[in-house]
Amino acid sequence: MFGRLTRFAGVADDGSLELYLGLVRERVLPVVRAIPGFRGYLALSDSERAEVLVLTLWASEQQMRESEETTVQLRSQAAEKVGATVLSVERFRVAISELNVARA
Numbered sequence: 001m002f003g004r005l006t007r008f009a010g011v012a013d014d015g016s017l018e019l020y021l022g023l024v025r026e027r028v029l030p031v032v033r034a035i036p037g038f039r040g041y042l043a044l045s046d047s048e049r050a051e052v053l054v055l056t057l058w059a060s061e062q063q064m065r066e067s068e069e070t071t072v073q074l075r076s077q078a079a080e081k082v083g084a085t086v087l088s089v090e091r092f093r094v095a096i097s098e099l100n101v102a103r104a
Contacts, residue, residue, distance in 0.1 A: 001039060001094040002064045004056045006075060010084040012050035020052065020082045028074050032056065035070060037063025040099070052084075057094065064091065 011017050024043060032038055040057035056071070058064035079086050 001097060002058045002061045003092045003094050004058070004064055004071070005088075005090045005092065006054045006056075007087040007089075008052045008054070008079060008084045009087050010050055011045065011052045011082060012047060016082045016084065017045055017047070017052070020078060020084065023078055023081055028078060031070065031074060032067075035063075035067045037067070051087075057097075061091075061093070 008020075011020050021043065024041075029041060032041060037059040038056070039059055040055075042055040042057075044053040044055075045051070046053075056064075056067075058067065075086055075089075078084070
């Protein structure tokens with residue numbers, strides 16, 4: 001499994017975080033879920049730094065790379081809508097994966 005880690009700046013608790021999360025739920029996730037190899041999405045927020053880290057998980061490196069064109073567009077649109085900046089995009093091989101997420 002592989003992961004792409006994106007760091008956004010300028011997403012604070014002034015309403016832009018909620019706007020960003022709503023945008024992800026309504027527009028980003030439906031598209032990303034349909035991309036072959038998609039395995040998961042985590043968004044971590046830090047209100048003190050006004051940053052959001054997004055980790056997308058992919059079944060293979062090739063599928064992660066093949067998703068780039070679509071995800072670059074989604075990332076740019078999301079950042080523009082909330083007035084955020086993409087600070088970095090990094091790619092990793094997942095060394096350990098352990099998620100025990102209970103859904104409410």
